[in-house]
Amino acid sequence: MKTILIVDDEPRTRLGIQKTLVAWSAGKYRIESAASGVEALAWLETNSAHLIITDVRMPEVDGLEMLETLASRGQLPVIIIISGYAEFEYAKKSLQLGAFEYILKPLDKTALINAVQRALELVDSRERHDAMEKLVDPKLIEVGRDEARYGTAIKDAIGYIYAHLHEAISMKQVADQLHLNASYFSVLFKEQTGVTFSDYLTRRRLQRAKELLVTTSMPIWEIAEKVGYQTAKYFVKVFKDSEGISPGQYRHQVLDTDPSIQ
Missing domain, CATH: 3.40.50.2300 (Response regulator)
Structure with a gap:
């Protein structure tokens, strides 16, 4: 109110x-x-x-x-x-x-x-302007801006994450895909991007979730699946921990464009 x-x-x-x-x-x-x-x-x-x-x-x-x-x-x-x-x-x-x-x-x-x-x-x-600004994660922008200087392995890892975002992927799975030791890959990823693999994956999932919340009418449970979360309950918890509001509240905040007062 x-x-x-x-x-x-x-x-x-x-x-x-x-x-x-x-x-x-x-x-x-x-x-x-x-x-x-x-x-x-x-x-x-x-x-x-x-x-x-x-x-x-x-x-x-x-x-x-x-x-x-x-x-x-x-x-x-x-x-x-x-x-x-x-x-x-x-x-x-x-x-x-x-x-x-x-x-x-x-x-x-x-x-x-x-x-x-x-x-x-x-x-x-x-x-609405403030909410739309929140749609873009500044850390992801920073990672994307510096991607040209990353090694081939990290570039491939980022590409793999983006392509398989809807799946329950893990760091070990991505490391295996690149034929790298998981511990070595973890250190390499943080060293080059400035964020941990887990943090990057979560940010990328939430970024995609925000896009779906704003541009589609998909129910929350379906969006949770589309961004790789096995349960809507856990997705809502992660989203709320990050944004301070639930996915439903976020969608309402951004899309409530009615200027009239009833």
């Missing part, structure tokens, strides 16, 4: 925005509020918000100072700035700091909801 944080020192405005968004979201989003920039920053130390709607003028820490602090922390979410002051400098500064939109009080409910919808579309877009 995505979280929207409302920050405004004026109780009537803060509660009005919260009431409007709670009614609009119908439980789809978590709506939180803070009565000051100080309170919001303290809350954000232990919580996260996908969207912040903040007043620009508040005592102690105003909206712009809050943005600067969040940016310095590296945790700047999507921001909508609200203000009763139609001053261009505030708008310009907030946009320079990364604010998504600047809207004026008194707030029109329809305009507010429209701004929130567009802001949440941006949140979704960022999440």
Whole structure:
């Protein structure tokens, strides 16, 4: 569930925005509020918000100072700035700091909801982008980039792994295929690629699994088989250990492209 944080020192405005968004979201989003920039920053130390709607003028820490602090922390979410002051400098500064939109009080409910919808579309877009970046394993890119300087045995090993990824292959099996001692092959593989055979095989399996999750509608058990895992349960465990989410969650995260809010 995505979280929207409302920050405004004026109780009537803060509660009005919260009431409007709670009614609009119908439980789809978590709506939180803070009565000051100080309170919001303290809350954000232990919580996260996908969207912040903040007043620009508040005592102690105003909206712009809050943005600067969040940016310095590296945790700047999507921001909508609200203000009763139609001053261009505030708008310009907030946009320079990364604010998504600047809207004026008194707030029109329809305009507010429209701004929130567009802001949440941006949140979704960022999440899809992050998920797609995770599709590519940087270590595999590195191994592939350096492949030209590998010896023939390692090049052949990599080719064999790729061709037999759907099988339950082992290091000994690949070493035997190359007519090499397994212990010697293990050392040689790590020496040339910078990763162990086991790590490379797992990364290659998960890379292929991600591709199938994103480009096909295959069930999880079938994908597990396609990438060489004998049971879906073990595949899910390996995937989750590596990515922090299950294969099903990963697929949903990458493919959830519906920009509408039901």
